[in-house]
Amino acid sequence: MKRQWRDGNRIELLINGEEYFPRVFECIRAATREVLVETFIIFEDKVGHELREVLIEAAQRGVRVELAFDGYGTADLGEEFIASMTSAGVRVHAFDPSPRLLGMRTNLFRRLHRKIVVIDGEMAFVGGINYSADHLADFGPMAKQDYAVEVSGPVVADLRRSSLRLLSQVLDGPSEIRPTARSTGQARILLVERDNNRHTTDIEQQYLAAFRGARSRVVVANAYFFPGYRLLRELRNAARRGVKVQLILQGQPDMLWAQVFSRLLYKYLLREGVTIYEYCKRPLHGKVALVDEEWSTVGSSNLDPLSLALNLEANLFVRDRAFNQYLHRHLEQLATEHCKSISLERMVRGYWWRAPLIFLCFHFIRRFPAIAGWFPAHRPNLESQHPAKDEEPHLDEGKT
Template sequence: MTSPWRDGNQVSLLINGEDYFPRVFDCVRAAREEVLIETFIIFEDKVGHELQQVLIEAAQRGVRVELAVDGYGTADLGREFVAAMTRVGVNVHVFDPSPRLLGMRTNLFRRLHRKIVVIDGERAFVGGINFSADHLADYGPMAKQDYAVEVTGPVVADLHRSSLGLLRPALDEPSQVRPPARPTGRVRVLLAERDNDRHTTDIEQQYLQAIRAATSRLVVANAYFFPGYRLLRELRNAARRGVKVSLILQGLPDMPWARGFSRLLYNYLLRDGVTIHEYCQRPLHGKVALVDGEWSTVGSSNLDPLSLALNLEANLIIRDADFNQRLHNHLVQLATEHCTRISLERIIRGYWWRAPLIFLCFHFIRRFPAIAGWFPAHAPSLESLHPETDADAGPRYDEGKT
């Protein structure tokens, strides 16, 4: 069962690293008691180094800092980069680290894909933005387009509890922070999680409920779009009953195979009136959606088999007309100015040779939840990294708690 709806929150939309990184780093600098961070990726670039520095400064002034990274997404951090943090008290934990096989990473499935920051139990950030410079416009043409939210209010207690639940196997002592329950705004928010235990379909169910209830407009902007059959059917059904359904998908993909899979589904959706735009200015990395004039979601979950059936994910579901309108205005501008609209006529060219692939894809995604059960089931284990200070050998990481 998912977390309950929380009233009395304040939510701000953050677009790309230009909005996100300064706010997160400023709030970490102002932290008094505790910083909890979960992320899929940290790179040793200018963003990663700034994160490292603000966490070191926080730990040095007595703030408890717990940093959890994914063993697949953050597999290449240098020892010295990590040791500089752990020496001053930053606790670094790796989710399901695995040895390489012939130089290849083997922990492909059930990743820690959540991006959550909780500060002093009072303020949190949730979204799809990793700590890497490729989320900044000055990175170049392959800079990612992405979203997050900053939130205060009662829902922060749910985020705090969720992060501590993930970190609990690796914590030396329980958190002393008690998130306040006082309202900070008027926004209703729900935390929807996906894990491999009690919350296996929570995020997908929130999407399905919202799509089924849609009456006027539905916009989905998602980087890796290859959803299950139920979501596809509900999108098509919404368009059939007169809802204006718009998808904004990758047109300049960071992973070309992802667009290839998505395009296999275009014909099914276009023929029933769904509008599809491909965003071509930069790689789309966002995971956002809105329904009618109130419902919105921002988080880490793509609409693909990895996110919907294997990874650990977190989305916030937001009920607020002002937030919904701001997100809608932004996505309309994105579609109008930086996207190519895909026509049915264009997609059906060469349909004869794609038809067998489409048939196989539909049957695959209908049965993927069952297929996912064949993959090794990773428990949500963490390995804590501890440096040994040996002047001759240099930093070395002992195996920590799991």
């Protein structure tokens, strides 16, 4: 797909599940023709059950419903849960649903990590929020802090084409729906994908260009932060030329390794003037950034090796002052009220053992995508889940 900026879009930031889920489910309930959903995770909790209910309702009133989930991230979804949807007419597809080898999952890498919803070709949602209750505050201390956007306008057609391209191997035929091309707002938006074919570094290139051109400020809020040297160098160079560079990273990690690896990079960045905050109120799961007063991005891609070199990802890059300012105010509040600032003095202590570890990690990660290619089950394959029949099992354990 050729990348192209689209003018005339409306965009709204949705913070956490409290804002995201009600809006997505409301729009699915109002769908009249088509619902396309891609996600990494669906859990059988109150959020997953509500997603199932609204998709079944839509299918039963004649809406075409396509649901694609990652076979690794959603590996434990029950047979009955899936069968209730397929029997109602929801077309359910598992991405890379490989059987287990000696009881272990083999599809560890190159995951479907995108989170996209497209409804009637008129509106869409993109971000980092999965369908699970741990994106809601009432989940408790480990509830995730995360982001998505709702968009309408010409960029929706690009999102729909992207989803249909992913689904092309399991679709029965072409759709008769023509997405809207009318202007709905002032935002200029670019959809950028990362795949393992022609667009292997597209998201990274957008970040590099933005950091390279930054003049006043860069703010990155990222769950899993361990980028390659090129991105680190551009952040360092931006700080050196007087740009205010702020990173908001995990201080209460959902995965300890994420914080450990990120902290290996702190000294390199801090000594050049980059400000680093660790968000401590809850686990940070966001993948957002802004540069200067106009450029922003929201999507599924972390700045780590899995997202930048292996997973299927999708980010929206936005040029809109109002959106940029709103996101900036929110991130400033996050940094001020719920983060601890990391000092260079703290990171220097014990650096003698970090330096060789950083060296080894960088060289390992540079070769990590090639190493991951040795593992089986990393081809972009979708397997449709069919309605259960009395004489056939619903699904075997390895294909949930």
